Every structure is written in structure tokens, then in C-alpha cells.
Amino acid sequence: MTVAVDTDLALELRGVSKQYPGTDTAAVSGVDLQIRRGEFVTFLGPSGSGKTTTLNMIAGFISPTAGEIVLHGRNIADLPPHQRNLGMVFQNYALFPHMSVWDNVAFPLVERKYPKDQIRERVRAALEMVNLTGFEKRRPRELSGGQQQRVALTRALVFDPPILLMDEPLSALDKKLRQRLQLEIKRVHREVGITFLFVTHDQEEAMALSDRVVVFDQGRIEQVGTPDELYRRPATRFVAEFLGDSNLIEGKLVERDGATALATPECQIPLPDWPGGREAPSGDEHCVMFRPEDVKVLPADDEGAACRGTVRDVVYLGSEQRVIVTTETGREVTVRTGGETTGIPGVGGTVGLRFSASNAWLIPTGG
Amino acid sequence: MLKLAQQTTRRLRGIHLAIPLLVLLVAFFAIPVLELVRRSFLDPDGALTLQSYGDFLGTPAYRTILFRTFFVAVVCTVTCLLFAYPYAYLMTLAGPRLRRALLVLVLLPFWTSLMVRTYAWLVLLQDTGPIKAVLAAIGLEQVHLIRNTTGVVIGMAQILLPFMVLPLYNNLQKIERSDLLAAQSMGATPVRAFWRVYFPQSLPGLFAGSVLVFILALGFYITPVILGSPQNSMMSQLIVRQVTERLDWASGGAMAVVLAVLTLVFVGLMSRVVNVQQAFGGTVDKK
Ligand SMILES: Nc1ncnc2c1ncn2[C@@H]1O[C@H](COP(=O)(O)OP(=O)(O)OP(=O)(O)O)[C@@H](O)[C@H]1O
Ligand SMILES: [Mg+2]
Numbered sequence: 001m002t003v004a005v006d007t008d009l010a011l012e013l014r015g016v017s018k019q020y021p022g023t024d025t026a027a028v029s030g031v032d033l034q035i036r037r038g039e040f041v042t043f044l045g046p047s048g049s050g051k052t053t054t055l056n057m058i059a060g061f062i063s064p065t066a067g068e069i070v071l072h073g074r075n076i077a078d079l080p081p082h083q084r085n086l087g088m089v090f091q092n093y094a095l096f097p098h099m100s101v102w103d104n105v106a107f108p109l110v111e112r113k114y115p116k117d118q119i120r121e122r123v124r125a126a127l128e129m130v131n132l133t134g135f136e137k138r139r140p141r142e143l144s145g146g147q148q149q150r151v152a153l154t155r156a157l158v159f160d161p162p163i164l165l166m167d168e169p170l171s172a173l174d175k176k177l178r179q180r181l182q183l184e185i186k187r188v189h190r191e192v193g194i195t196f197l198f199v200t201h202d203q204e205e206a207m208a209l210s211d212r213v214v215v216f217d218q219g220r221i222e223q224v225g226t227p228d229e230l231y232r233r234p235a236t237r238f239v240a241e242f243l244g245d246s247n248l249i250e251g252k253l254v255e256r257d258g259a260t261a262l263a264t265p266e267c268q269i270p271l272p273d274w275p276g277g278r279e280a281p282s283g284d285e286h287c288v289m290f291r292p293e294d295v296k297v298l299p300a301d302d303e304g305a306a307c308r309g310t311v312r313d314v315v316y317l318g319s320e321q322r323v324i325v326t327t328e329t330g331r332e333v334t335v336r337t338g339g340e341t342t343g344i345p346g347v348g349g350t351v352g353l354r355f356s357a358s359n360a361w362l363i364p365t366g367g
Numbered sequence: 368m369l370k371l372a373q374q375t376t377r378r379l380r381g382i383h384l385a386i387p388l389l390v391l392l393v394a395f396f397a398i399p400v401l402e403l404v405r406r407s408f409l410d411p412d413g414a415l416t417l418q419s420y421g422d423f424l425g426t427p428a429y430r431t432i433l434f435r436t437f438f439v440a441v442v443c444t445v446t447c448l449l450f451a452y453p454y455a456y457l458m459t460l461a462g463p464r465l466r467r468a469l470l471v472l473v474l475l476p477f478w479t480s481l482m483v484r485t486y487a488w489l490v491l492l493q494d495t496g497p498i499k500a501v502l503a504a505i506g507l508e509q510v511h512l513i514r515n516t517t518g519v520v521i522g523m524a525q526i527l528l529p530f531m532v533l534p535l536y537n538n539l540q541k542i543e544r545s546d547l548l549a550a551q552s553m554g555a556t557p558v559r560a561f562w563r564v565y566f567p568q569s570l571p572g573l574f575a576g577s578v579l580v581f582i583l584a585l586g587f588y589i590t591p592v593i594l595g596s597p598q599n600s601m602m603s604q605l606i607v608r609q610v611t612e613r614l615d616w617a618s619g620g621a622m623a624v625v626l627a628v629l630t631l632v633f634v635g636l637m638s639r640v641v642n643v644q645q646a647f648g649g650t651v652d653k654k
Contacts, residue, residue: 061548081551082560094549098567107563108553159554 009072010163010195011035011058016067018053027053028219031067035197037162040189042198044206045216046242051199054216055167058197060084072162082111087156087164091171093148095140101127101151102136108159126158129191130184146177153188163195170205182208203243207231215239231291237363240289245322245334247290248363249355262288266328267307271357287363292336294359297323297344298352305352309333311345325351407620419621429605433625436602437633439520439591440584444531446524447580448573451531455572458532459539473532481526485593488522489513492594518594519601523587530583531576538572578634585630602626 013033019026028050035041043051056062058069060081069077076084095104105126109119127133130150140148149169156164169185170178186209189196200206206213207227215222215230215238223235234240240248251264262269269288298305309325312332323335323344333353337344345351410416423429458469476484491498492512502510512518542565550560588603595601600608602622609619 082554082556088552090545094545111554
């Protein structure tokens with residue numbers, strides 16, 4: 001790694017672990033991660049996977065049992081939170097109920113002993129950026145959930161921290177408002193241009209917001225990548241299943257008519273020109289992932305069908321629909337189709353399935 | 368008009384539930400108090416006069432007792448506060464078991480009689496008692512812990528402690544701990560975070576506890592009688608003397624009325640002070 005890359009780094013975690021006293025398993029173990037300046041990175045994972053613990057170690061509320069946390073080239077693992085200069089938005093916002101919106105936003109500037117006129121100017125500009133002008137004198141409880149959220153965001157950004165940390169900041173809001181605030185957070189990220197570190201257990205939110213997503217499971221990083229990489233090329237079975245719907249089909253890779261095919265007891269899935277086929281030795285058991293949009297429902301007697309099955313469920317999702325088909329061996333395959341409903345029989349009908357080779361993904365062995 | 372009448376009846380529908388208590392209050396509290404107030408304005412012949420008030424406020428010895436009573440109440444309140452705040456704070460941090468133990472410990476005094484506890488203090492504080500022995504050992508023979516205001520304050524503060532701890536704990540337990548973390552993430556040292564974010568939010572509980580302790584302290588009788596001395600008596604002792612020894616209901620009543628009025632004024636002033644609460648957060652003027 002060259003020096004030029006290093007100066008580009010905002011934050012680096014090196015072998016960071018945390019074991020809470022009185023517990024016998026580590027909440028976070030051996031986390032290595034590099035975050036570039038200006039990046040929007042999301043920690044995604046199921047409940048209890050160590051996202052909050054990792055974020056709190058970065059913020060300084062928890063000290064790691066091992067490892068280094070390097071901020072702009074300096075190990076800050078032993079620095080108390082108030083000296084780290086990081087912005088943080090809490091899940092419950094942690095707005096100070098006894099202070100007005102104005103005083104809440106001014107708090108970090110007052111603590112940093114900014115001159116009065118500068119505080120006034122900054123707070124005014126910050127509130128203007130999130131459209132909260134006119135709310136200065138209100139107490140936090142006199143604001144709606146979305147407005148409180150925006151105050152919390154403003155307060156964490158007003159002192160120009162190099163990194164903003166957010167722990168599930170939207171989880172208390174309803175879906176509509178959440179989507180609106182996601183857009184707003186993205187806009188703020190573009191405008192201020194600093195590094196954002198966001199925690200969520202909602203994979204759609206992670207995909208919508210992030211440049212890169214860090215998938216956590218049981219205190220470890222499963223995979224780091226762009227939303228597209230994680231969706232198209234998951235490193236493990238866990239990632240494939242955690243992000244979006246997936247069909248994981250296990251079978252033997254065989255040669256058929258000069259091309260690779262995936263053979264299971266009930267299916268022969270031809271995978272012509274499939275790059276994954278060259279990586280995996282044929283004859284072995286493998287797990288291949290097909291996303292629901294890469295599977296097609298055909299009439300039962302269609303020659304091109306890889307296998308047949310029974311429609312178990314059809315779920316209408318407006319512009320598209322999800323069809324769940326059970327094959328002869330009881331395997332469930334999820335298919336996402338466009339708006340066209342013709343040719344798909346109702347529940348209980350027999351259909352054929354065709355799998356598209358171009359987006360098939362071989363889950364690496366051991367994953 | 369009809370609507371208003373309906374609303375009023377609806378609002379008063381549950382009133383009969385309060386009737387037993389209201390009857391008790393009127394019969395055994397309001398009527399005697401009003402009677403005492405009435406007598407304080409009468410001379411021995413039954414004519415209207417302010418003589419009793421003049422006598423009370425014009426006698427230096429009485430004014431000293433009045434002043435001492437308020438002084439003791441203030442010292443008790445501050446003492447309770449200094450002990451109760453860290454205790455209540457610890458209760459909010461403790462796990463469920465330790466918290467229950469701490470709560471029982473603070474409620475224990477409620478389960479033993481006031482008299483028993485006060486005599487217990489007498490045993491501990493008297494000149495032949497263990498505390499005095501310790502003080503003597505470190506060269507403080509001159510300090511007397513009993514038959515003076517010190518003894519009264521010690522005994523009263525201990526007895527009044529629960530009245531401070533409970534409202535405070537009730538308040539502190541509602542303050543979000545993440546507020547302290549948030550303050551630190553914004554550059555406040557832990558000490559600054561406490562004073563600017565935690566302490567202001569604890570003021571309502573602090574005020575409620577202080578008012579309770581203060582008012583109760585002003586009216587204490589048994590503890591000052593046992594641990595204090597006639598030379599250091601408090602208003603309650605003085606009033607009892609007027610009424611039971613001199614049978615002077617007028618002057619006893621006048622003293623009680625003055626004490627009550629001053630208490631109300633004092634509490635009113637304190638609530639003003641606490642309303643400045645905003646000042647703790649409002650360090651920046653808003654153009
Ligand atoms: N203070 C603590 N003491 C002991 N164990 C803890 C403590 N805080 C968290 N843990 C444990 O550490 C693990 C990771 O917790 P963490 O809060 O980091 O998960 P998370 O990914 O943020 O989950 P969620 O999505 O539910 O917020 C969990 O198993 C949790 O039970
Ligand atoms: Mg969490």
C-alpha cells in the first residue's frame with residue numbers, strides 16, 4: 001500500500017476486539033476496516049452482531065480489549081470521547097430536553113469556546129441548511145420526530161467533525177418519513193462532504209444510502225463492498241441471504257453438451273458461458289445463487305425449462321410480483337416477474353422454471 | 368349555557384369519591400386551623416387586636432428562635448441534599464438487586480418509630496457515647512454533639528433523608544444516560560457534561576425533595592426536644608410552650624401563622640430560583 005492511499009484514509013480499524021466483562025464470547029472480534037475520506041459507509045447486520053459496539057469503540061464510549069483505532073494516522077483507542085472530535089447521532093437522538101433547539105445546536109460550539117458571534121452565525125446557517133429556521137426557541141419535545149432527527153443531525157455536524165457516526169438514527173420513524181430522511185441524509189452527506197458512518201439492520205436502507213456496506217455477523221465482518229457487489233457477488237451464504245431474496249441452489253457442476261450445467265436431483269440448469277464454471281472444478285458439490293429476477297416462470301411443457309414445480313404463492317407488489325414455486329423435491333424457488341401476469345397459473349398450477357446464467361453467482365466454498 | 372352546565376357536571380361526576388377525605392380535612396384540619404388563626408387576632412377579652420403579633424415579632428428572644436428554626440431547616444435541607452444526590456445517582460446506575468437493597472436501606476427509617484430513632488441518636492451522640500469517644504481520641508474533646516443545634520441537625524437530617532432521596536431518585540431515573548454520552552461526543556468533559564446536561568434536568572426532583580425536607584424540618588418537635596436544649600429551642604417548642612404552659616392561645620396562634628406565612632414565602636422564592644432553570648442551558652443569547 002502506498003503513502004498516497006494512506007492520506008486518503010479517514011479511519012482505520014486494526015484487529016479491533018471487544019469482550020464485555022462477565023461474558024464468555026467476544027461481542028466484536030478482530031475487525032479490520034479501512035474507511036476513506038468522504039465515504040458513506042454503513043454497518044449492516046442482524047441484532048447483536050456487534051454494530052453498536054464497534055461504533056461506540058470508534059466514538060470512545062467503550063474501550064476495545066484489543067486492536068487499534070486510527071483516525072487520520074493517529075491511534076485514538078485511549079482518547080476520551082470529548083477529545084475525539086467526532087459527530088454522533090443517537091438512536092433516541094439524545095437531544096437535551098431542558099434546552100431550546102438553538103442551545104442544543106450551539107452546545108458543541110460553546111464547549112469548544114467559539115466566539116459568540118461565530119456561534120450565532122454557525123448555528124443560524126446550520127439550522128437553515130436543514131430547514132429549521134423559525135424553530136430556534138422550541139424545546140425538543142415540541143418538535144415532530146422528523147424535526148428532532150434533523151436537529152440531532154445538525155447538532156452533530158455544526159462543529160465540522162471529520163466523521164459523523166449514526167447509530168440507527170431512523171429506526172424510530174415510520175416508513176414514509178424514514179425514506180424522506182434517507183434522502184435528506186444523502187443530500188447532507190453530499191453537501192458537507194465528510195465521512196459518514198451509519199448503522200442499521202435494515203438492508204434496504206443500507207443499500208439506498210451507502211457507498212460501501214460492511215456486513216456484520218456474530219461480531220465479525222462477513223464482507224465489505226458496494227451495495228452492488230454485495231448483491232451480485234456475496235462472499236458467503238450469510239450475505240447472500242441477508243441482502244435481498246436469493247435462491248441458493250446446491251448441486252454438482254457437470255459438463256453437458258460442451259457447457260457447464262448445475263445438476264440437482266430434480267433440475268438440470270444449463271449455465272452456458274458461465275464464468276463461474278471455470279473457477280469451480282466440475283463434479284463437486286457447489287452452491288450457486290440466483291436472484292429472483294434471474295429466474296423465469298414458463299409454461300409447464302416449455303422445452304427450455306430447467307425443472308418443473310408447483311406455484312405455492314403469488315404476491316403482488318404493485319409494479320411486479322413475487323411467485324414462489326416448490327419443485328418436486330420440495331425446494332422453494334422465488335421468482336420476481338415484471339408486470340406481465342399472463343402465462344402464470346394460479347396457486348397449485350404447474351410451471352416450468354428457467355435460470356439465467358449471466359447473473360448466476362458461485363458462493364465461494366466455506367462461505 | 369346548557370353545554371357548559373353539562374361539562375361542569377361531567378367534570379364533577381367523580382367528586383363523591385373524594386367526599387370522605389374532604390370531610391376529614393375540613394373537620395380535623397381546616398376548622399382547627401381557622402380557629403387558631405381567629406384566636407391569634409383576639410385579646411383576652413375577645414376584642415380584635417394585633418397585640419399577639421406585635422409581642423412575638425417585637426421580642427428579640429422570639430425572633431432569635433424564629434431565625435434559628437429557619438437556619439436549622441436550611442442546614443438540614445442542604446445536608447440531606449449532599450447525602451441524597453450521590454445516593455440517588457448510584458441507585459440509577461445500580462443493577463436491579465443492588466437498587467432494591469439501596470431502596471430498602473433508605474426506607475428503613477420509615478419502618479421504625481421516630482421516637483426510637485431519636486433516642487438511638489441520643490445514645491450515639493451523648494458525651495459518653497461512641498462518636499464522642501472517637502472525637503476525643505483525635506483531640507476534639509471540646510465538640511459537643513448533643514443539647515445543641517449540631518445534635519438537632521444530625522438527628523433531623525437522618526430522619527428526613529428519605530424525603531430527599533425518593534423524589535430525587537424518581538427524577539434522576541428519568542434522565543437519559545445517552546444525554547451524557549452525547550454531550551461528551553460534542554466536546555464536553557464528563558464534569559461539564561454533568562453540570563450542563565444532567566444537573567439541570569435533575570432540578571425538579573431536587574426542588575421537590577428540598578421543599579419537602581424544608582417544610583418538615585420547620586415543624587420538627589420531638590427531635591429538637593430530645594437532642595436539643597431549651598436554650599436552643601425551635602419554633603415548634605416555643606409554640607407548644609405558649610399553648611400548654613401559658614395557655615396563651617393567641618400568641619401561640621400568632622407564632623404558628625407567622626411561621627406558616629414565612630414558609631409559603633420561602634417556598635415561593637425557591638420555586639422562582641428553580642425556574643431560572645433555562646439559564647443553565649441558555650448560555651448563548653439568541654440575537
Ligand atoms: N454492556 C454490555 N455488556 C455485556 N454484553 C453486551 C453489552 N452491550 C452489548 N453486549 C452484547 O454484545 C453483542 C453485540 O451487541 P451490539 O449492541 O453491538 O449489537 P448490535 O449489532 O448493535 O445489535 P442491534 O441491532 O440489536 O442494536 C450482543 O451479543 C450483546 O448482547
Ligand atoms: Mg445496536
